[in-house]
Amino acid sequence: MISAFDHIQLAMPPGEEARAVAFFCGVIGLREEPKPEPLAGRGGCWFASGCCKLHLGVETDFVAQKKAHPAFLSSEIDALAARLEAHGHPVCWATEFESRQRFYSEDPFGNRLEFIRDGDGFSQK
DSSP: OOOOOSOEEEEEOTTOHHHHHIIIIIISOOEEEOOOHHHHTTOOEEEEETTEEEEEEEOTTOOOOSSOOOEEEETTHHHHHHHHHHTTOOOEEEOSOTTOOEEEEEOTTOOEEEEEETTOSGGGO
């Protein structure tokens, strides 16, 4: 039986680690984690916040994911939306569920990201 995710992985283009760190640490507020030595030479980045772990792996023929996405919970969703917009990342609020405050945006590489107000996630209802 599966009890939890260990991590989620997204793809990124080669040589863009500095942009990934600037976005996921500087804008989103995750912290960078060092990749283990056997994997460090492959490029990419690892990030975490609490039990939330995100790995970005390098793909030579990178194509951004426009549908598949991670959904992050945030206790400061309005402030996060404002930070994303201030850094040039458009925010699209989802309104299908009145009881859930959530929005979509993209990372610097065009990968879709969802952000949900902490407590409003589907697994929490």
